[in-house]
Amino acid sequence: MKSRTGLEIVAPSAPPRPTERMKGFLTAAFATGVVIWGLEWMSPSLVLPSLGRHSNPVAEPDYTVNSFEWSKITPQKHFDFHPCYDGFECAKLSVPLDYFNGEHPNNTVSIAIAKLPAKVPVDDPRYGGPILLNPGGPGGPGALFALQVAKSLQVVVDSDVDLGVSSSSAKYFDLIGFDPRGIGETEPAAECMPDRPSAWSWTLREASEGILGSSDAALGRLWSMSHAFGTSCKQALDAEDGPDIKRYMTTAFVARDMLEIVEKHAHYVSEKAAQLLTQTHPGRRPRCRGPAPREAKLQYWGFSYGTYLGSTFASMFPDRVGRLVLDGVVSSYDYNNSLGNGSLTDTEKAMSSFYTFCLYSGPEICPLTTPNSTLSDIELRFQAIVKSLYHTPLALNSPQGPEMLTYSDVKSAIFSSIYQPQRTFPYIASLLAAIEAGYGTILDELRFDYRPNHIYSCPINGSLPAKTYTTTPEHAILCADGADQSHMSKSDFAAYLALLEFLSPTSGAIWATLRMHCTSWLIRPSYKFSGEIGSLTDHPILFISNTADPVTPLRSGRFMHAKFPGSALLLQDSAGHCSVAGPNPCTITYVRRYFQTGDLPPEGTFCIPPPSAFSLNSTDPNSPFYDPDLGGARVYGLDEGAETQRLMDVAVGVHRAFAESEAFGFGRMVRGERVRGLMKNVGRGL
Secondary structure, three states: OEOOOOOEOOOOOOOOOOOOOHHHHOOOOOOOOOOOOOOOOOOOOOOOOOOOOOOOOOOOOOOOOOOOOHHHOOOEOOOOOEEEOOOEEEEEEEEEOOOOOOOOOOOEEEEEEEEEOOOOOOOOOOEEEEEEEEOOOOOOOHHHHHHHHHHHHHHHHOOOOOOOOOOOOOOEEEEEEEOOOEOOOOEOEOOOOOOHHHHHHHHHHHHHOOOOOOOOOHHHHHHHHHHHHHHHHHHHHHHOOOOOHHHHOOHHHHHHHHHHHHHHHHHHHHHHHHHHHHHHOOOOOOOOOOOOHHHOOEEEEEEOHHHHHHHHHHHHOHHHEEEEEEEOOOOHHHHHOOOHHHHHOOHHHHHHHHHHHHHHHOOOOOOOOOOOOOHHHHHHHHHHHHHHOOOOOEEEOOOOOOEEEOHHHHHHHHHHHOOOHHHHHHHHHHHHHHHHHOOOHHHHHHHHHHHHHOOOOOOHHHOOOOOOOOOHHHHHHHHHHOOOOOOOOHHHHHHHHHHHHHHOOOOHHHHHHHHHHHHOOOOOOOOOOOOOOOOOOOOOOEEEEEEEOOOOOHHHHHHHHHHOOOOEEEEEEEEOOOHHHOOOHHHHHHHHHHHHHOOOOOOOEEEOOOHHHOOOOOOOOOOOOOOHHHOOOEEEOOOOOHHHHHHHHHHHHHHHHHHHOOOOOOHHHHOOHHHHHHHHOOOOOO
């Protein structure tokens, strides 16, 4: 039987079951910031991972839209935590609108904060203080991020000494996620449209044009839409009587907010410890527990754009740096100069791992291959399927209405998949095989879940989703931090687009959209940090880079490591975005040691995941991720044994938590039972 591409088809095995989150996975808006974070961040659903290899996942935490109402929290200038969701504490911290210029001194910002408390009370000598988290973006809501992954990350950073065993050296930490200015539950929100239905319908209209390069008219249409949006947003700001949050959202403002959080939380800890002492020893005078607020230091784990935020904090306040892990490192030079091409150095290296995955997995896991396929055969078949959609999208029909799957949809899905290849490649392989065949269960189910991406449905009784995604926060941060792009003409941008497509056929057209939006963003910030990024910090920073990261390449990690004297760069031999893309006991070991003791890995440490981790690479120099520039790097591997197994369970738990969160927009897709079944056939069965 011949396929749409003219090739002999191999009937696909039953593909992974898509769910409603696929509507976020297959959109043209995956590239939402210098480092992509998922279009569907506002989803409240997540099944947290089990850290034990043979146990069942823990119960899904209750943080659905109606389970907790942020609006009932009154913002305070001090921390006033309220029980929320499943073992978390929530608060709203009131901070100044403008720290730097003194504009509008009576206006404040209400920062939404979700904290997973430490496993020991604050008066316990083992209490290690808070670790702040940032998921990237820019524009990622950190409070929701903490709800989704903090329990897994806490297992990493906490001591592995049993709580019942006395050990003065063991440390146990709070994990804190916060929604940066203008984002999520933080108020005021950054908006350009008059209401959520308007924002929703505009997003649908923009998506219907497809990605850049999807037609000969796409560039002109998307260019005009971008400029209409940006100019209108500036006019709306000019018409406002009071201050607009979009002028006060640069990374410098958020870094200053983090210092405020650190100081106010240190004060909270001191007060809480005094209360506990009064309860247990009435009449005893309390002593200060921990550092004074003005001396407290930031402990932090930032991912993607969150590494730029961490680097900015370290440059602005080097004496307030505690232990900073910057994971999936963004180059400050590329980011500040809006040079998106610098982000794509390793994208095709990561993309090539798909063909390797198919070759090694075989037809049962990757229906794009046959027992006799070569890497070249697989790549040609892959590209032919994608190209077949360029002029002829795949028609999807049902009694509930029509839909179609386009070239832009699939290109965006493929790019997003290389963020978490171990989790998503089986799905992508089955999806492409179904497209080639023109039928399959995956398409039957996709038509229902994908519909909201293209069709606006009137809400019942005037209701709307609790949160509707917009790109406004991303524009307000990314375009304000970077060099002003408003001088760029359409022909200049076309040349830039051609450069990115040459560097990365997989993602260049999608990534170029970021700069296009900045050419039309006319709102200039009240303040941004213009000093040198880089400093000798009070405590050295730990940078982590993968050898094949699709948007934060290894070169960026090396660049930033060199700017901070005394810092360390830990290399992980993995494809995917950030260290969490591949479970690696070696990386887990060094991150835990860093938070527990402050010790850095030896210079040149290179973490190779064990073969049992369903690694797409190995120590073989012919591995697609072997980097000959590493030279005599110190390769660190773990011997097989009980300790390695335990660490691997922790690493798998973190990997799964990120994959099943909405960090990259495909959480529910990878939670499908079919995907779990596919993964059980590979390696240890993640």
